[in-house]
Amino acid sequence: MESQTYYHLCQIPLAPGSQILPGNWGRVERMQSRPSVVLYREYVLESMRAREFPDKPSRLNCVFAFPSIDHAATFVSLNPDFGSHRLYEVTTEALNSSLHYADHYFPPEYPGFLDHIEEMVRKYWTEQPLDRVEILIPAAVTVNRMIA
Numbered sequence: 001m002e003s004q005t006y007y008h009l010c011q012i013p014l015a016p017g018s019q020i021l022p023g024n025w026g027r028v029e030r031m032q033s034r035p036s037v038v039l040y041r042e043y044v045l046e047s048m049r050a051r052e053f054p055d056k057p058s059r060l061n062c063v064f065a066f067p068s069i070d071h072a073a074t075f076v077s078l079n080p081d082f083g084s085h086r087l088y089e090v091t092t093e094a095l096n097s098s099l100h101y102a103d104h105y106f107p108p109e110y111p112g113f114l115d116h117i118e119e120m121v122r123k124y125w126t127e128q129p130l131d132r133v134e135i136l137i138p139a140a141v142t143v144n145r146m147i148a
Helices: 024-030 037-052 069-078 113-126
Strands: 004-010 063-065 086-092 100-103 133-137 141-146
Touching (some): 004 063, 004 141, 024 037, 063 086
Antiparallel strands (some): 004 086, 063 133, 086 141
């Protein structure tokens, strides 16, 4: 099986050859002790995935990646909290058919958010993204090198 190359943002320094295991985002979110918009969004995303799209990988049990450096830069421009993260080139041997490509952008302020959250989440699981692409990888990835 041939490895696929992607790009991953991470707060901590990682050496080439390091493995990033799936599920760190989920582990962090499960430890939250207070409600938040992000936690609510993740709850709705996971609930709908389990109910309507069980063949899709869980965001709580995956590694997030981008198909290119430009896609990672777009993500950071829309999510300034990630500006201090390091960007890594990573590879995985996960089958392409097990990956999920989605539009990562959920507006921080959205009129009628509560009325439209299910519509936004359904699009996340069903629509092919165009320019704001994140990839859910339900397997470990290996760090090749740090980009920035």
